[in-house]
Amino acid sequence: MSFLDFFVVFCFLGGVVCSAVVALHPNILYAAVALIGSLLAVAGVYASLGADFLAAAQLIIYVGGVIVVILFAVMMSESIYKRRFLDGVKKMFLPTILSIALMLGMFKLLVSTNWGELRIPNYENTTIRIGQALTGPYALIFEYVAIVLLFGLIGAIVVARPNILKKDQDGGNS
Amino acid sequence: MSLAEFLSGLNDFIPPNVPFFVFSIAAAVIVILGFAMPIGGICTYIERKVAADFQERIGPNRVGPFGILQFFADGIKMFLKEDTATKNADMFIYNLAPGLVTAGALGAFAAIPFSKYVIGADLDIGIFYVMALASLVSLGILLGAWSSENKWSLLGGMRGAAQIVSYEIPLGIALLSVVVVSGQMSMIKIVDGQAWLGSGSFWYIFHNPFLFLNFFVYFVAALAECNRTPFDLPEAESELVSGFNTEFSGMRFGLYALAEFADVIMFACVAAAIFLGGWHLPFVNIENIHLGWSLAGKSLDPLIQTLFMILIFLGKASVIVFVVMWLRWTLPRLRVDQLMDLCWKYLIPIAFFNLVGASLWVWIFKGQSMIELISGMMGAG
Amino acid sequence: MLQEFANALSFIVLAAVLPVGILFVSKFLRPSYPYSGKLATYECGEDPVGSAFVMFNNRFYLVAIVFLVFDVEVALLFPIMRLFREAAINGGALPIFLLAFGFLFVLLVGLIYEWKKGDIDWVRDAIERKQALREDAAFKHRFENVKDS
Numbered sequence: 260m261s262f263l264d265f266f267v268v269f270c271f272l273g274g275v276v277c278s279a280v281v282a283l284h285p286n287i288l289y290a291a292v293a294l295i296g297s298l299l300a301v302a303g304v305y306a307s308l309g310a311d312f313l314a315a316a317q318l319i320i321y322v323g324g325v326i327v328v329i330l331f332a333v334m335m336s337e338s339i340y341k342r343r344f345l346d347g348v349k350k351m352f353l354p355t356i357l358s359i360a361l362m363l364g365m366f367k368l369l370v371s372t373n374w375g376e377l378r379i380p381n382y383e384n385t386t387i388r389i390g391q392a393l394t395g396p397y398a399l400i401f402e403y404v405a406i407v408l409l410f411g412l413i414g415a416i417v418v419a420r421p422n423i424l425k426k427d428q429d430g431g432n433s
Numbered sequence: 434m435s436l437a438e439f440l441s442g443l444n445d446f447i448p449p450n451v452p453f454f455v456f457s458i459a460a461a462v463i464v465i466l467g468f469a470m471p472i473g474g475i476c477t478y479i480e481r482k483v484a485a486d487f488q489e490r491i492g493p494n495r496v497g498p499f500g501i502l503q504f505f506a507d508g509i510k511m512f513l514k515e516d517t518a519t520k521n522a523d524m525f526i527y528n529l530a531p532g533l534v535t536a537g538a539l540g541a542f543a544a545i546p547f548s549k550y551v552i553g554a555d556l557d558i559g560i561f562y563v564m565a566l567a568s569l570v571s572l573g574i575l576l577g578a579w580s581s582e583n584k585w586s587l588l589g590g591m592r593g594a595a596q597i598v599s600y601e602i603p604l605g606i607a608l609l610s611v612v613v614v615s616g617q618m619s620m621i622k623i624v625d626g627q628a629w630l631g632s633g634s635f636w637y638i639f640h641n642p643f644l645f646l647n648f649f650v651y652f653v654a655a656l657a658e659c660n661r662t663p664f665d666l667p668e669a670e671s672e673l674v675s676g677f678n679t680e681f682s683g684m685r686f687g688l689y690a691l692a693e694f695a696d697v698i699m700f701a702c703v704a705a706a707i708f709l710g711g712w713h714l715p716f717v718n719i720e721n722i723h724l725g726w727s728l729a730g731k732s733l734d735p736l737i738q739t740l741f742m743i744l745i746f747l748g749k750a751s752v753i754v755f756v757v758m759w760l761r762w763t764l765p766r767l768r769v770d771q772l773m774d775l776c777w778k779y780l781i782p783i784a785f786f787n788l789v790g791a792s793l794w795v796w797i798f799k800g801q802s803m804i805e806l807i808s809g810m811m812g813a814g
Numbered sequence: 815m816l817q818e819f820a821n822a823l824s825f826i827v828l829a830a831v832l833p834v835g836i837l838f839v840s841k842f843l844r845p846s847y848p849y850s851g852k853l854a855t856y857e858c859g860e861d862p863v864g865s866a867f868v869m870f871n872n873r874f875y876l877v878a879i880v881f882l883v884f885d886v887e888v889a890l891l892f893p894i895m896r897l898f899r900e901a902a903i904n905g906g907a908l909p910i911f912l913l914a915f916g917f918l919f920v921l922l923v924g925l926i927y928e929w930k931k932g933d934i935d936w937v938r939d940a941i942e943r944k945q946a947l948r949e950d951a952a953f954k955h956r957f958e959n960v961k962d963s
Contacts, residue, residue: 262454263816266823288579289525289526292526292576295572306819306823307819309815309816311556311558311562311815311819312558312561312893315558315561315562315564315565316561316565316889318565318568319561319565319568319885319889320882320886322568322569322572323568323571323598323601323885324568324598324878324881324882324885324886325882326572327571327572327575327594327878327881328875328878330572330575330576330579330594331575331591331874331875332875334579334587334591335875382815383815385557385558386557386558386618386892386896387893387896387897389893390896390897391897393890393893393894393913394897394909394910398909398913401913402917402920405887405916405917405920405921406920408883408886409883409920409921409923409924411883412879412880412883412924413924413927416876416879416880416928416933419875419879420872420933435817435818437817438817453817454820457820457821458824458828460821461821461824461827464825465825465828465829465832466828466832511840512839512840512843512844513844513845514844515844515845515846515847516841516844516846517853518853520850520853528837531833532830532833532834532837535829535830535832535833536826536829536830536833537829538829539825539828539832540822540825540829540830542829543821543822543826553821553822553825554818554819554821554825555818556818556819556822557815557818561889561892562822566826591874594874595873595877595878598877598878598881599877601885602881602884602885602888605889609891609892609895612892612896613895613898613899614899615899616896616898616900617896618896683840683844684836684837684840685837688833688836688837769936770935770936773877773934773935773936774935774936777929777934778929778934781925785918785922788918789915789918792898792902792911792914792915795898795899795902796898796911799902800899800902800903
């Protein structure tokens with residue numbers, strides 16, 4: 260077992276543990292912090308496959324962006340961050356059934372796929388290849404992504420806009 | 434070639450059969466524990482002396498000659514201070530937050546090219562890696578402010594996170610414009626693109642006027658990323674008590690302060706590498722210095738060249754750090770809405786405009802700099 | 815190349831383990847004499863009033879969302895800009911230029927929309943407030959000799 264194998268197994272195990280905390284912890288802030296751990300584990304898996312650009316992009320976009328948005332949303336109101344989730348056996352019943360069904364389905368998929376033979380990843384010139392793909396075969400999808408981002412931007416802003424009902428309602432000062 | 438490879442190449446001075454990861458860890462220890470942390474500590478002392486100079490007083494001069502050992506004394510004091518966490522503080526996150534900030538600030542030193550052979554990791558995505566680790570700092574501030582159950586910390590932390598997160602965009606666009614002009618993302622290749630080869634290729638800040646303006650966009654964005662005046666609203670000493678680090682005492686506060694300075698030094702080093710030519714001097718090619726000294730039968734020339742390169746690089750970075758300190762004692766603090774307006778309504782349009790301008794320049798003039806064009810015209814005419 | 819990743823990993827691991835080690839050492843070195851006054855939240859010397867929750871303002875969340883979209887854009891532009899210089903020197907830069915700046919322009923339209931609607935203002939209705947102040951009877955006299963700005 261080389262160091263790379265150890266690292267990949269460590270990332271997977273860490274990702275599983277952190278995801279378990281995300282799903283099961285009653286305090287939502289700890290769940291958000293554990294999400295950081297699982298996203299870092301995914302970045303580690305990307306790096307071990309040689310996708311350095313993807314690992315760094317995962318850090319920038321997910322850990323540096325999405326988690327900040329989630330934390331701002333969690334800290335937004337007391338009714339969110341003081342709530343306890345999944346407290347009690349009765350609330351865990353249906354999620355457990357669904358999760359076991361999903362796990363059995365994934366095992367069946369794993370076992371019945373023909374994975375082919377092991378290939379060594381290509382570690383050279385990842386960024387250039389991504390650039391060539393984005394301006395080559397996937398150029399239309401690239402522009403489509405721009406439009407989807409625009410929709411997301413304007414949609415999220417319109418939904419999250421504060422309602423200025425009365426002139427003297429300020430919405431707090433900070 | 435990274436520092437770890439360089440160390441493992443010193444075959445005469447090390448016993449054989451040492452596994453490679455030892456060199457990797459040794460490189461990390463040398464750069465982080467030998468450079469980043471001591472220089473971060475000394476910078477606190479230098480800042481106090483510089484501040485004293487600007488305010489016409491003396492500054493620390495008791496501990497050691499000229500007060501040089503002041504930062505040692507401060508460090509020891511911080512280790513020995515009592516931990517005054519509040520009763521309701523969320524202890525796990527309270528301890529995790531300074532760790533996140535430090536990991537982000539110190540981990541980014543892996544991609545800083547001190548010289549051609551002294552770089553922590555010669556990654557293909559050098560600049561992008563620096564940006565990735567700098568985005569961990571905002572998380573640390575937000576979580577730290579939240580976990581200390583204090584209204585003022587929370588306000589300071591949220592403002593701080595909003596500020597750091599907003600200014601990452603102009604920072605990224607300024608870095609993008611350098612990538613457009615140089616065509617590389619690896620730090621060593623970007624620095625090598627600014628070598629004086631006699632044909633007029635010079636520092637990227639003088640490559641075209643759009644990059645010149647983007648250097649200042651980068652500088653302002655880096656100031657805001659490190660929470661330095663005039664953008665130090667998160668630590669606003671006159672408003673929010675001490676902002677997000679109100680309830681942190683002792684070494685936890687020390688880690689925040691160290692991470693802030695390490696951030697400043699890191700951004701200054703990156704600016705020196707990508708805009709100011711790194712280790713290249715205008716009319717001199719460092720590789721041509723051959724003094725002919727030798728030690729134990731091997732020529733010392735690569736070592737001397739590396740030393741010169743490191744000195745030149747650190748000289749440029751220290752000029753930028755000095756300007757950062759100068760600004761702290763010169764400019765008043767910006768109000769929070771002015772700060773956000775500056776980012777979204779001024780810096781981002783300016784940075785985008787310069788990005789478009791720089792790419793048009795590269796396209797029309799086939800990647801030549803202003804100096805190459807002028808010398809080309811004078812040579813032909 | 816994989817070796818360089820390992821070097822970067824050792825940096826990150828060292829930078830993450832260092833604060834843990836420092837805090838651990840500090841735990842043994844520092845005194846600990848807590849009492850309720852010391853453990854209370856700091857509010858400039860007064861007793862803390864109310865819980866530690868401030869009335870959250872939407873502006874933080876709006877700024878974070880706009881940042882997220884532009885962050886994705888900057889990250890996606892990096893590989894394309896990497897190709898640009900070679901394509902400019904060797905020909906074939908027009909499609910790359912159009913693609914990259916089409917992408918940028920679409921998101922710039924979004925930024926301009928938000929600017930005009932006042933979503934990236936920190937104080938959301940600053941202009942309307944000034945207007946309302948001018949029309950308010952108690953303050954009208956202060957604006958009498960002031961030109962419209």
